[in-house]
Amino acid sequence: MRKTPTPSAPPRRGRLRRTLLALASALSLAAAGASAAQASAPPPPSGWTQVFVDDFDGPANTGVNTSNWQYATGTSYPGGPANWGTGEVETMTNSTNNVALDGNGNLRITPRRDSAGNWTSGRIETNRTDFQPPSGGKLRVEGRIQMPNVTGVAAEGYWPAFWMLGAPFRGNYHNWPSIGELDIMENVQGLNRVWSTMHCGTNPGGPCNESTGIGNSTACPNTTCQSGFHTYSMEWDRSVSPEAIRFYVDGNNYHTVTANQVDATTWANATNHGFFIILNVAMGGGFPDAFGGGLDGDTQPGNPMVVDYVQVLSAGGGTTPPPTGNRDAYSAIQAESYDGQTGVSTESTSDSGGGQNIGGLANGDWALYRGVNFGSTAATQFNARVASGAPSGVSGLVEVRLDSRTNPPLGSFAIGNTGGWQSWRTVPANISGVTGTHDVYLTFTSGQSQEFVNVNWFNFGR
Template sequence: MSAPSGTPGRRPVRRTLLTVLATLGLVAVAATAATTPADASAPTPPSGWTQVFADDFDGAAGSGVNTADWQYDTGTSYPGGAARWGTGEVETMTSSTSNVSLDGNGNLLITPRRDASGHWTSGRIETNRTDFQPPAGGKLRVQARIRMPDVTGAAAKGYWPAFWMLGAPFRGNYWNWPGIGELDIMENVQGLNTDWATMHCGTNPGGPCNETSGIGGSTACTGTTCQAGFHTYAMEWDRSTSPEEIRFYLDGVNFHTVRANQVDATTWANATDHGYFLILNVAMGGGFPDAFGGGPDSGTEPGHAMAVDYVQVLRSSGGTTPPPSGNRDAYGTIQAESYDDRSGISTETTTDSGGGQDIGYIANGDWALYKGVNFGSTPARQFTARVASGAAGGVSGLVEVRLDSRANAPVGSFAVADTGGWQSWRTVPANIGAVTGTHDVYLTFTSGQPADFVNVNWFGFGH
């Protein structure tokens, strides 16, 4: 659990390699929307998936967690482990129901407190089980519906809620991080409307996984902020693909993917050839908050809880699952790598502001599909995309928007050529015909040359 940051990927020399990678499927189990009630049971597993663990946190108000499933981490470190939990945080973790309790309405509350002397306490729990991993050729999905502590600005200084996993060999050793692997499904600091997801692995500092930052990406909560509403945070570990993938989702939309071929085979094996256990906690202070202004300080407000509606772990022996079901806001930022389907493109880590991934290796005839984009009743008339190009002189093409079918005429487009490099980003606007209602949006790409001509990081619409 440390401050993640995106690490630029190296653009492969040969497009044929990316053609192979482009055959990888992007699928996600449907997630519970942020607009559902505060107490919503863990969803019924889709066809082909089996639930192997779940906790709906049903119980009497003020009671603790079920210790048949969870154990409390207490104090300021694991026994014999690194001080201050290895991250520099300042609180003492307790098993007190003032820090960790059920609310009586189907939610777990982890609440940081500050006493009269200024000392912070909080809560950290982890599953007793350490065997969560996908079967050979199958998938593991770990998800939780969470409302981050409802505090922002100066009052949130130092808050660090998280939902994450550690490799089983860590338990009892406590000094073999990050080689045994860490998967941060959700991290947040300082009350920002941002969800960070990260894989940690390799050696520290530096190494193949850029430690202590790790291989990370981030995205914003939409509809309601991360603090104001419940959202579903998920990780899908997929051994049915080649290379193996670990994908991170916010409300069913994939915004960050780590692939086995991003690191050497030994590093990947050391991080993944074993089970994992799950952790929920709210830290105060430490390395990640320090990167965003520090804290906590005298202006930080204690008593704001992270609320967890449910935690669920699913396994699949293989096959496919439904893609994200849409419900995208046309006027928000649509991450290009969150496609429901595509042809001829792949994803890569971006150096653009905010990190994460872009779609690239895009040439004539390629396309990407984004289902269920809601334009509302006031017509959208503008289209904006964040693009980059390292195309050779004379190579250019069109980025086009089509609705509901690739065979339909574009409602708008813009031309793009070399911007100075494949990670040299520009925001390009275009006018489109008036669009209302909800549509499947296709980005299609047309060029008079066969060469790659554009990368896309994100796009959106305006009135």
């Protein structure tokens, strides 16, 4: 969620809330503040690999590609802080009235106000939560965006943003800012400025000066942020020491955060996991209020944030970052704290201790937990807290794999109906002995297509 920054400081975007030396062609276009969409994202520079892209091509007045994006709707995450934790007033929808392709290679996120004065807008997030640099390498996240083209009194309350949240936030919604937030582009009130910020640590105060965070801002070059497209990017560099996260507009590096600016634990908690990407336009809230607020009848609805493309590039290092040992194998690992997943949903649990469980689990689904430390004495047992309301005859395997989803399982157990989707039991399984630090995958395998299990937590034993 975002919190309320001071007017002289960068915003707090958060849920509580590219990078750089881009291709010469991309930079020249951005520097010119071109006002039309490109045909597609620029090809990766030499040494870089494209790991995600959306050019927002498609027929006019259609929604986003849901294989890439999911809609966040309403006024909060399920069970999360009200008003997205920031005080913003809009209701987010999945309507093409708020979130739609324009047929010319752009995405438009458009705030609307009805006759009763109620605001709606749009917020989309990548399904993927695993964006992070490889060990010893770099990650670049970039988007070519035109901010809502409105200024002055008519722009009061506008808050467009392009940003990222740490994967452990998804499904928890109460662990901000410790899990990290990287704001690549934020703007308020139609001002000709772009803010970038890293949020981390504790709130309020702490090593990252929350809820303001560690940030900076600059004016958009050549054309204003509102009157033209600009390329906003973040480069996360693990090839240097100290590790660095750099923020750019049109190739101009105007803000850098390095690991030695905070203590090692704060940095590790904020960065030793994947991230997901968010695009949204909020109305009102703490950040606009810090610069005068004024969201009222004079504010002009219908001005979209226009997104030409979003892409993610990776360079150098190995294929995945090494596990960092930040999870204890022998303590309960909350299932909703995954670093990546496919097919997983979260919900409130009635199990002892409350919180959330993961559910909707069926054949082929999986969840990733990075950096599980087993120590030097081998773990030989796996325990999981599970429940199932699967129909008679439907069951499946809960499997444990290390470091790759394609590696053979260390062990598994079968589970069928336990008496209901919130009827919990702890099920043990023997596993091949394991020591050291590993990424752990829970994989779910069944001969049927139906959902067959929920998981609240798991751990290992000797």
